[in-house]
Structure formats: C-alpha cells, structure tokens
Amino acid sequence: FDLLSPARAWCQAAAQKLPGGIGSKLCGRLVVEKKKTAIIYLLPALDGDLKTMTFLQEVVDILLAYITESFDRETKVIDFHYPNELLQRNNWELQDEPETLDDILISCRATLKYAIKTAHPRYFNQLSTGLDMVGLAADWLTSTANTNMFTYEVAPVFVLLEYVTLKKMREIIGWEDGRGDGIFSPGGAISNMYAMLLARFKMFPEVKEKGMSSVPRLAAFTSEHSHFSIKKGAAALGIGTESVICIKADESGKMIPADLERKILEAKQKGFVPFFVSATAGTTVYGAFDPLIAISDICKKYQVWFHVDGAWGGSLIMSRMHKWKLDGVERSVLKLTWNPHKMMAVPLQCSALLVREEGLMQNCNQMHACYLFQQDKHYDLSYDTGDKALQCGRHVDIFKLWLMWRAKGTIGFEAQIDKCLELSEYLYNKIKDREGYEMVFNGKPQHTNVCFWYLPPGMRYMEDKEEKKKRLHKVSICPHHVSFTRNKMAVL
Amino acid sequence: FDLLSPARAWCQAAAQKLPGGIGSKLCGRLVVEKKKTAIIYLLPALDGDLKTMTFLQEVVDILLAYITESFDRETKVIDFHYPNELLQRNNWELQDEPETLDDILISCRATLKYAIKTAHPRYFNQLSTGLDMVGLAADWLTSTANTNMFTYEVAPVFVLLEYVTLKKMREIIGWEDGRGDGIFSPGGAISNMYAMLLARFKMFPEVKEKGMSSVPRLAAFTSEHSHFSIKKGAAALGIGTESVICIKADESGKMIPADLERKILEAKQKGFVPFFVSATAGTTVYGAFDPLIAISDICKKYQVWFHVDGAWGGSLIMSRMHKWKLDGVERSVLKLTWNPHKMMAVPLQCSALLVREEGLMQNCNQMHACYLFQQDKHYDLSYDTGDKALQCGRHVDIFKLWLMWRAKGTIGFEAQIDKCLELSEYLYNKIKDREGYEMVFNGKPQHTNVCFWYLPPGMRYMEDKEEKKKRLHKVSICPHHVSFTRNKMAVL
Numbered sequence: 004f005d006l007l008s009p010a011r012a013w014c015q016a017a018a019q020k021l022p023g024g025i026g027s028k029l030c031g032r033l034v035v036e037k038k039k040t041a042i043i044y045l046l047p048a049l050d051g052d053l054k055t056m057t058f059l060q061e062v063v064d065i066l067l068a069y070i071t072e073s074f075d076r077e078t079k080v081i082d083f084h085y086p087n088e089l090l091q092r093n094n095w096e097l098q099d100e101p102e103t104l105d106d107i108l109i110s111c112r113a114t115l116k117y118a119i120k121t122a123h124p125r126y127f128n129q130l131s132t133g134l135d136m137v138g139l140a141a142d143w144l145t146s147t148a149n150t151n152m153f154t155y156e157v158a159p160v161f162v163l164l165e166y167v168t169l170k171k172m173r174e175i176i177g178w179e180d181g182r183g184d185g186i187f188s189p190g191g192a193i194s195n196m197y198a199m200l201l202a203r204f205k206m207f208p209e210v211k212e213k214g215m216s217s218v219p220r221l222a223a224f225t226s227e228h229s230h231f232s233i234k235k236g237a238a239a240l241g242i243g244t245e246s247v248i249c250i251k252a253d254e255s256g257k258m259i260p261a262d263l264e265r266k267i268l269e270a271k272q273k274g275f276v277p278f279f280v281s282a283t284a285g286t287t288v289y290g291a292f293d294p295l296i297a298i299s300d301i302c303k304k305y306q307v308w309f310h311v312d313g314a315w316g317g318s319l320i321m322s323r324m325h326k327w328k329l330d331g332v333e334r335s336v337l338k339l340t341w342n343p344h345k346m347m348a349v350p351l352q353c354s355a356l357l358v359r360e361e362g363l364m365q366n367c368n369q370m371h372a373c374y375l376f377q378q379d380k381h382y383d384l385s386y387d388t389g390d391k392a393l394q395c396g397r398h399v400d401i402f403k404l405w406l407m408w409r410a411k412g413t414i415g416f417e418a419q420i421d422k423c424l425e426l427s428e429y430l431y432n433k434i435k436d437r438e439g440y441e442m443v444f445n446g447k448p449q450h451t452n453v454c455f456w457y458l459p460p461g462m463r464y465m466e467d468k469e470e471k472k473k474r475l476h477k478v479s480i481c482p483h484h485v486s487f488t489r490n491k492m493a494v495l
Numbered sequence: 496f497d498l499l500s501p502a503r504a505w506c507q508a509a510a511q512k513l514p515g516g517i518g519s520k521l522c523g524r525l526v527v528e529k530k531k532t533a534i535i536y537l538l539p540a541l542d543g544d545l546k547t548m549t550f551l552q553e554v555v556d557i558l559l560a561y562i563t564e565s566f567d568r569e570t571k572v573i574d575f576h577y578p579n580e581l582l583q584r585n586n587w588e589l590q591d592e593p594e595t596l597d598d599i600l601i602s603c604r605a606t607l608k609y610a611i612k613t614a615h616p617r618y619f620n621q622l623s624t625g626l627d628m629v630g631l632a633a634d635w636l637t638s639t640a641n642t643n644m645f646t647y648e649v650a651p652v653f654v655l656l657e658y659v660t661l662k663k664m665r666e667i668i669g670w671e672d673g674r675g676d677g678i679f680s681p682g683g684a685i686s687n688m689y690a691m692l693l694a695r696f697k698m699f700p701e702v703k704e705k706g707m708s709s710v711p712r713l714a715a716f717t718s719e720h721s722h723f724s725i726k727k728g729a730a731a732l733g734i735g736t737e738s739v740i741c742i743k744a745d746e747s748g749k750m751i752p753a754d755l756e757r758k759i760l761e762a763k764q765k766g767f768v769p770f771f772v773s774a775t776a777g778t779t780v781y782g783a784f785d786p787l788i789a790i791s792d793i794c795k796k797y798q799v800w801f802h803v804d805g806a807w808g809g810s811l812i813m814s815r816m817h818k819w820k821l822d823g824v825e826r827s828v829l830k831l832t833w834n835p836h837k838m839m840a841v842p843l844q845c846s847a848l849l850v851r852e853e854g855l856m857q858n859c860n861q862m863h864a865c866y867l868f869q870q871d872k873h874y875d876l877s878y879d880t881g882d883k884a885l886q887c888g889r890h891v892d893i894f895k896l897w898l899m900w901r902a903k904g905t906i907g908f909e910a911q912i913d914k915c916l917e918l919s920e921y922l923y924n925k926i927k928d929r930e931g932y933e934m935v936f937n938g939k940p941q942h943t944n945v946c947f948w949y950l951p952p953g954m955r956y957m958e959d960k961e962e963k964k965k966r967l968h969k970v971s972i973c974p975h976h977v978s979f980t981r982n983k984m985a986v987l
Contacts, residue, residue, distance in 0.1 A: 042629060042902045042903060042907065045628040045629070046562065046563075046566045046614075046626075046628055047566055047614075047616070047625065051566075051628075052563055052566075055562070055563075055628050056559055056563070058628065058632070059555075059559060059562075059628065059631070059632060060555070060559070062632040062635060062636065063551075063552070063555050063635070065636075066635060066636060066639045067548055067551060067552070069639060070538065070547070070551075070639065071538075071544055071547075071548070074538045074539055074543075074544075081651070083651070084651070085873075085874050085875070086647060086651075086654075086655060086874055086875050086878045087875070089651060089652070089655055090655060090659075095655060095656060095659050095897075096659065097659065097660065097663045097897070097900045097901065097905070098901075098904055098905070099904050099905045099906050100904045100906065101901075101902060101903050101904040101906070101907050102901050102902055102904070104902075106901070107629060107632075107898065107901060107902050110898060110901055111632070111633075111636055111898070114636065114640075114652050114656075114894070115636070115639075115640065117651055117652045118640050118642070118650075118651070118652050118653075119642060119648070119649055119650070119651065121640070121641050121642050121649070122538075122539075122641065124539070128648070128649050131643065131888075133539065134538075134639070134641050136537040136538055136543075136547050136550065136551065137534060137537070137599060139551070139638055139639060139641070140550070140551060140554040140599075140603070141603075142638035143554060143555070143558060143635050143638060144554065144557075144558060144603055144606065144607070146631055146634035146635060146638065146842055147558045147561060147562065147607075147626070147631060148606075148607065148610050148613070149613050149614065149626050149631070149842050149843055150610070150611065150613050150843065151623065151843055155578060156611070156620070157611055157613070157620050158610075158611070159573070159575070159576070159578075159581060159609055159610070159611065160581070160606050160609045160610050161610075162578075163578060163581055163582060163587060164587060164606075167582075167587050167588065167589065168589065171589045189681035189685075189886060189889075189890060190886045190887055190888045190889065190890075191887060191888070192885065192886050192887040192888075193681075193885070193886055196731075196885070200731055203733075210730075210733065210735065211730045211735065211736060212730075212735050212736050212737045213735045213737055214707065214712075214713075214729070214733050214734045214735025214737070214738055215706065215707035215708065215733035215734075215735075216707065216708075216712050216735070217735070220706075220708055221706075230864075230887070231862040231863075231864040231887070232887055234862050235860065235862050235885060237706070238702075238703045238704075238859075238860070238862075239688075239692055239731070239732060239860075239885055240731060240732060240733050241695075241702065241706050241707035241732050241733025241734065242706045242707075242733065243702065243703065243704050243705045243706025243707075243708070243709070244703060244704050244862075245704045245705055245706070246706055287864075344888070350638060350641050351641055351642065351643055351888060351890060351891075352888055352889075352890045367730075368727065368730070368731075370723035370726055370727050370730075370736075371723075372722075372723040372779075381577075382577050382578055383577070383578050383579070386578050393684065393685070393688070393727060393731060394681060394682045394684045394685055395682055395683060395684040395722070395723070395724055396623075396682045396683070396684070396836070396843060396844055396846075397681075397682065397844075398681060398682075398843060398844045398890070399843075402606065405587075405589070406599065406602060406603070408589045409589065409590075409593075409594050409598070409599060409602055410534045410593060410594055410596075410599050411534060411593050412590055412591050412592045412593035412594070413589070413590070413591045414591050414592065414593070415534070415593050
C-alpha cells in the first residue's frame with residue numbers, strides 16, 4: 004500500500020465504486036505500465052479505459068497540486084521570463100513524431116511552471132482574478148461534454164441552462180416577466196459589437212441586405228472614458244471610428260448628459276443620424292457609472308437606441324446595496340452587456356448580451372442555413388439559438404455561471420460583490436491621506452477601482468501642476484488602479 | 496480500506512506524494528465531512544485545501560465515469576427529451592439560497608445524464624465529433640490556468656505557444672520561413688469575418704475611421720455552396736448580403752472559375768469594386784474543394800483579395816496524400832481560415848485565421864487602449880496580441896491543439912486524417928450501388944462528406960425527375976451526409 008501512486012489508488016477504489024464492466028476491468032489490470040505509454044492506447048482505443056483513466060488522473064494530480072500552490076501566499080505569482088528567454092527554457096516546438104504520455108505530463112508541468120497564477124492572493128491584473136472552485140469544476144465538465152451551442156439537439160441541457168439563466172438575468176434587470184432575448188458571446192467587446200449591430204438593424208433593417216450605402220451617415224455616442232470596444236466595433240461594422248462621438252465625462256469619470264444632448268444636436272445639424280448611445284456602467288479605469296436615467300431621457304427625446312455597457316459594472320445589479328448605481332437600466336435600456344467573468348469571478352470567458360426585444364437578434368443575424376437549422380425538427384425551434392449569433396459554432400460558456408449561481412445562490416454573489424466594494428472603500432480610506440499618494444479624483448469609489456498616483460519623493464511638493472502631471476506620466480502612463488474582484492486585499 | 500471512496504484514497508495517496516504542507520495537511524484530516532459541505536469552505540478559504548481537493552476529485556470521478564460510458568458502444572448516445580419536458584425533469588432554477596456541495600455534484604450528474612455523448616462511437620453530427628483525451632486534459636489545464644490571451648504578461652506560455660503553433664501552420668501552408676501573422680478566434684465564422692474585414696481595410700484603409708461612406712460599393716464573391724458565415728459577415732460589416740455574389744458550382748460542388756470571372760466583370764460594369772473572393776476548401780455539405788489555382792489567377796488578374804475558407808478542409812494540408820486538394824493555397828492566399836476543432840478533433844473551439852502580411856491585423860484593429868497595452872513594458876510588445884483582435888479578452892484556445900500536436904506529432908494528425916478519408920471512400924463504395932440509395936453527385940468524395948439520398952420504396956422507380964426531387968425533399972430537406980472526423984464507422 005505504501006507504494007500506491009494516487010492514480011493506482013484511484014483505480015483500485017474506482018473498481019469498487021464504478022458499476023459493471025469498467026470497474027472490474029480496471030481492477031483486473033492494476034499493474035500499470037507507465038513508461039512509454041503511447042497515445043494510441045488511450046480511448047477511443049478498444050482497450051483504452053485503464054490507460055486513459057490513469058493518464059487523466061495524473062493530469063488531475065498535477066492540476067490539484069497547482070491549485071493548492073496557487074492559493075498559497077508564500078509562492079511566487081509568476082516565474083517571469085522574457086519571451087525569447089522563455090522560448091529557450093523549454094522545448095516548445097511541434098514535431099513530426101509523437102511523444103509519450105510521460106512527455107505530455109512533463110509538458111503540462113512546464114506550462115504551469117511558467118504560467119501566471121491568476122488564482123494567487125497577490126495576483127492583480129485587469130478586471131479578472133481568482134479561481135472559483137465550483138466554476139472550475141463546471142468548466143472541466145464543459146470540456147468533457149465538448150459540445151456546441153448552435154442547436155438544442157447537440158446541447159440540450161446547456162441550451163436550456165442558457166435560457167434559464169438569461170431569463171433570470173432579465174428578471175433581475177427588471178424587465179417585465181423576464182421577457183426578452185440574449186446570448187452569451189466570447190467577451191464584452193463582441194457583446195458591445197452585437198449591441199451596435201442590433202441598434203443599426205433596428206433603425207435601418209435594409210442595412211442587412213444593402214449595406215451601409217443604403218443608410219444615411221450614422222453617429223454613435225459614448226463617453227470619453229468608455230471601453231475601446233465601442234470604437235473597435237464601429238470600425239468593424241463599417242460605421243467608422245470618426246462616427247463615434249466622445250461625450251465629455253465629469254471629474255469622477257461619468258458622462259455629462261448636457262454634453263450628450265449638445266453633441267446629438269450638433270451631429271444632426273451636420274447631417275448625421277444619431278442611432279446609438281452606449282452608456283457605461285463601470286468604466287474600465289475609474290469604475291464610473293454614467294447617469295443612466297438622464298441619458299435614457301435624452302435617448303427617448305431624440306429616438307436614439309440606448310445601450311448600457313455593463314461588462315464591468317453590470318454585476319452590481321446583484322447587490323441590493325449597490326444596484327442604485329444602475330438605476331435607469333430597467334426602464335429604458337435596449338440592450339445590456341454584462342460580463343459575469345469579471346465581477347462575479349466566473350472563469351473566462353462568460354459575457355452576456357441581454358436584449359429587450361424578442362426576435363430582434365434572430366431577424367438581424369439569421370441566414371437560414373438549411374443543413375444546420377432544419378425547419379422540420381420535432382421540437383420547439385426557438386431553442387436552436389445558432390442562427391441568432393454571429394458565430395456559427397459557439398463555445399458553452401453558460402455552465403460555469405449556472406453552477407456557480409446554484410452553489411452561491413443570488414445572495415452569495417451579492418455578498419461577494421458587497422465585500423469587494425467594502426474592500427475598495429477600505430483601501431480608499433487608507434490611501435487618500437497617505438504621504439506620497441494622490442487620488443486621481445476625489446470622493447469614494449463607485450466601483451472597486453481605486454485610482455491613485457504614486458508620487459516619488461522629489462515630486463511631492465511641486466507647485467507647477469502641468470509640469471507635475473507631465474512627470475507623473477513618466478512614472479506611469481495610466482494612473483494606478485487596483486480592482487477587487489475577489490475577497491482579497493491589495494498590499495501597497 | 497474496503498470503504499475508501501476514490502476521493503479519500505486520493506487524499507491518502509496524495510499525502511505521500513505531494514511535497515510539504517498540503518500533503519501532510521490532507522493526511523492529518525482524512526475523515527472528510529461530506530454531507531452539507533458548504534461552498535464557503537472551499538479555496539480561497541484559508542483552510543479550504545482538503546475540502547477543495549475532495550470536491551474536485553469527486554467531480555473528476557463523475558467525469559471519468561462519464562468518459563468511460565461515452566466510449567461504450569452499448570450505452571445510449573442521448574437520453575432525449577423535448578425542451579419543455581427536460582425543463583420539468585429536474586430543478587434547473589437559480590435561487591437566492593446557496594446549495595450544498597452534494598447538491599452541486601447532483602447537478603453535475605443530472606447535466607451529464609441529459610447531455611449528448613459527443614464522444615460516443617455512434618454520435619454523428621455537424622463536422623465535429625469524438626473527444627480526444629490529450630485535448631481534454633489540455634482543456635482542463637487551460638481552465639485551471641484561467642487566463643486571457645490579451646497580453647504576454649497575463650498569458651506568457653500560452654501566447655508563446657500560439658506564436659509557435661501559428662508559425663508551424665504557416666510553414667505547412669508553404670509561406671516562406673513561416674512568416675506572416677494570425678490569430679485563434681472563437682470559430683470559423685468569426686475567422687471568416689476577420690478575413691473580409693482585413694481585405695476591406697487592405698484596399699481602403701480609410702474605412703476604419705470614415706466607415707463605408709468613404710468607400711465605393713464593394714462586391715465579394717463566393718461559391719453558392721460556401722458557408723453562410725460569408726453572408727453573415729458581410730451583413731455585420733455593413734457591406735450587405737446583396738454584395739456577396741454567389742458563383743455557380745459544378746455538379747460536385749466546386750466553384751466554376753469561368754463564372755467567377757464573368758461575375759467579377761459584371762460587378763465592375765455595374766460600378767461595384769470587387770475586393771474579396773472567398774474560395775472554400777471543403778464545403779460544408781458536399782466537402783468540395785474549389786479550384787484554388789484557377790481562382791487565385793483570376794484574383795491576381797483583377798486585383799481582388801483572395802481568401803480560402805478552409806474551416807472544414809484546411810486540415811487536409813497535414814496529409815501528404817490529400818494536400819494536393821489545397822494546391823494554390825501556398826502561392827496566392829492572403830488569408831486562410833483553418834479550424835483544428837473539426838477535422839483534427841481538437842476540443843471546441845479552436846479556429847485559426849492565418850494572414851500572410853505581417854502588421855495588417857494590428858493596423859486594422861488596434862485602438863491603443865493605454866491601460867491595457869502600455870507601450871513602456873520591458874518586453875517585446877509584439878507578443879501583446881490583444882490589440883490585433885476584435886475581442887478584448889480572448890479565451891485560451893491554443894493549448895489543446897498544441898498539446899495534441901505534441902502527443903500525435905504531425906504524422907499522427909496525418910494518419911488520423913488519412914484514415915477518415917479512407918473510411919469515407921469505403922462508405923461511398925458500400926452505398927453507391929445499394930438498393931434504395933442514390934448518390935447526390937457522382938465520383939469519389941473529395942473530403943469525408945458522403946452525400947446520398949435515401950429513397951423510400953415507393954419512390955425508387957419514379958420516372959418524373961422533378962416530382963421525385965420534390966418528394967425527396969419531403970423525406971429530408973437536405974441530402975443526408977455522413978462526415979468522419981474520428982476513426983469510426985457509420986452504420987447505415
């Protein structure tokens with residue numbers, strides 16, 4: 004018993020647990036020939052069960068050890084090497100000949116050795132961090148199920164869970180009976196691109212067939228602090244970045260509604276047709292929430308489609324204490340981007356686009372490919388979600404969110420979000436009067452972003468504000484900001 | 496020992512194997528309190544190691560049992576229920592209160608119970624099937640690493656592996672020294688959209704800022720058998736589906752070059768500017784390969800950008816026996832879509848866009864977001880791939896392909912592809928003279944698609960071809976086709 008490897012222990016135990024064939028098959032062949040096990044002996048090889056189970060279990064052992072290490076504060080967050088150096092530290096090349104399973108395990112270890120531990124308590128990077136254990140388990144299951152969201156027949160459960168979850172999200176927004184539509188897409192940038200695409204189609208449905216030449220010159224509006232994906236989307240959709248008009252933000256990063264109205268009028272005078280306003284709920288750097296009610300009033304007045312990019316801040320709607328920051332989202336929004344992979348710490352990627360109008364996505368994107376979306380199936384075809392997407396195949400991103408939601412409950416997400424906001428306020432209070440630090444803007448943070456400048460000693464008492472600003476930008480191009488997305492504390 | 500659950504056996508063995516803290520910690524607490532284990536005790540809880548390892552191991556046990564079952568020919572491929580029925584067979588709702596870990600395990604089992612077994616030997620669906628064990632292991636590792644492709648600093652190894660793999664793919668295409676660019680994107684539809692976007696930008700770079708109003712009316716060309724994503728892309732990019740001109744295909748589904756030339760001339764006469772030809776290497780239904788050399792000659796003559804959609808058939812370039820079907824791809828292609836998640840059986844999703852010109856993607860898509868793509872980093876910034884993508888965050892799709900490639904070697908992929916093509920020829924020979932079946936087109940299949948009509952007894956000797964065709968379409972809207980993507984055999 005002393006010499007049992009975890010994999011062999013698993014085999015032995017599995018033999019007692021698993022019903023029928025596989026259990027006894029494993030039990031009967033306990034002596035695992037580990038060295039030089041070639042890939043061809045794995046499943047789907049007829050006799051591949053045992054080798055497969057052993058191999059996968061060894062991979063899992065590596066992963067479990069990595070997870071424990073990742074959460075250990077004493078380990079390094081990253082064993083950093085420059086690209087050229089890293090290329091030379093290991094043989095990463097792809098060759099003609101196959102490797103053994105042992106080599107594959109070595110490759111897995113090497114990959115993790117040089118990976119950055121995103122679950123580490125001291126890991127801070129852009130807007131996603133931590134590793135939720137239920138989310139991880141769900142993602143392992145998703146990989147194992149290895150299917151595609153295009154039709155109900157190839158992903159019955161996942162399509163249903165997407166349906167259930169999107170409905171729940173729409174209920175939380177406050178749309179009547181949770182009615183509407185939506186989709187999980189590969190990231191907030193694509194969700195925002197969908198939003199712009201839908202707004203254009205809603206106003207000018209002929210654009211689908213005839214293109215932009217059938218449409219007057221369009222104008223979209225978003226705050227100067229908004230995410231770059233709005234411009235990127237406009238470039239891709241043939242609208243052009245110059246048609247994205249930036250609205251001034253106030254000192255704390257919120258869009259100024261009066262400037263929006265002024266620029267809508269200006270654009271109209273120049274012959275543009277304003278079609279799309281993207282307000283931001285939680286800007287990337289400041290974490291600011293645009294005033295949604297005032298913006299939606301202006302949108303209504305000028306009949307412009309109103310989108311909220313809540314990729315970062317949308318999750319605050321789960322918190323009874325903080326959801327007022329999104330007031331207005333319920334009564335006027337056409338669409339909302341909401342990325343559970345950020346504030347809700349769902350493994351990457353998980354981004355939802357929620358759409359108020361049923362059928363709009365379908366009409367905008369469908370191409371009726373007969374071999375895929377046959378109209379003579381024996382079930383309710385509204386569950387074949389593929390034709391409303393821009394993608395054909397679509398990765399299953401729903402299960403990790405759904406399973407985490409079951410595990411935490413709505414109140415669990417709420418507690419997690421509240422805690423993160425509490426931590427950012429704690430940091431703000433610690434830093435605002437501290438020697439050598441200067442806040443980027445005054446006032447409590449609205450989201451978990453805490454933005455500050457670090458002032459090197461020689462700059463602390465400079466009088467010339469312009470000169471100071473110039474030199475600060477040499478210390479760092481952007482202001483520092485710390486964002487909390489898990490229950491953890493930044494150490495300054 | 497009799498009563499050891501796999502999870503407890505693992506703990507015990509791990510204690511002997513894992514170095515330092517975690518091992519002894521696990522060993523010291525072998526009595527696992529399994530019932531009512533709440534989520535809050537999992538990592539990152541300070542004392543969460545043991546519960547986490549136990550929980551994850553239990554999930555892995557469920558997954559391993561599912562895998563074994565999936566490969567067992569005697570099990571059902573799916574326990575099918577209609578959407579409304581499936582909604583009622585289980586409680587899928589999201590609630591306020593958290594569930595216990597035991598409930599979470601029950602949810603995992605229920606999800607798999609109603610999932611379709613895509614790894615099952617008798618599972619056939621659109622263009623992807625099977626579950627590669629090394630690919631699966633790689634995907635589990637990817638989930639565990641939980642990071643994002645936008646910068647080298649958050650995904651050092653994965654960014655390098657993407658670099659290494661894309662270079663290898665370009666070498667295989669035959670581009671000099673493997674030079675060029677590329678990206679892994681969420682599926683072939685998005686890759687094709689990129690291709691169209693790049694072609695437009697290459698011809699009219701001002702479109703990025705000024706939109707389609709600065710550009711003459713464009714025309715794109717693709718075969719009538721091409722994938723619907725070409726039209727979908729044109730609709731999204733503001734080009735319009737009417738600007739996608741369908742070129743006639745011959746009886747076996749290949750684009751007719753003479754018709755392409757005729758329609759390019761026609762479009763020019765009407766004042767359109769031809770900018771993009773998308774040839775298909777492996778059409779979705781027939782598996783036809785467009786004649787790339789002839790098409791590329793026409794593209795050169797009329798200075799139109801030439802793209803090859805090899806989402807389905809691109810992988811044949813790995814086979815010395817079959818790569819002639821892609822002849823022409825090396826000397827003239829601007830871009831190639833190539834989905835290893837199809838023919839190469841990499842878990843979903845894994846789609847590459849390969850671009851010949853370095854810097855083009857960057858210029859087309861970059862938006863210079865300073866908080867993300869700082870220009871003052873201490874490493875070679877060409878490894879920050881985020882700004883050349885349409886996405887901001889991007890899922891790590893590379894590791895599963897890279898690890899499978901290591902495991903199989905180039906010759907392993909070749910053997911797998913050759914075997915699939917051999918199987919389709921076998922099926923073709925079995926079916927072509929069989930009573931009650933009729934081939935959709937004559938001649939050996941070029942790819943693994945074998946297209947046939949099943950003729951019910953009453954229709955077998957019908958003289959009226961039109962009437963027969965009409966009635967056939969009532970049996971099935973599309974012709975049947977069987978595609979092989981793993982070493983398995985269809986049973987008629």
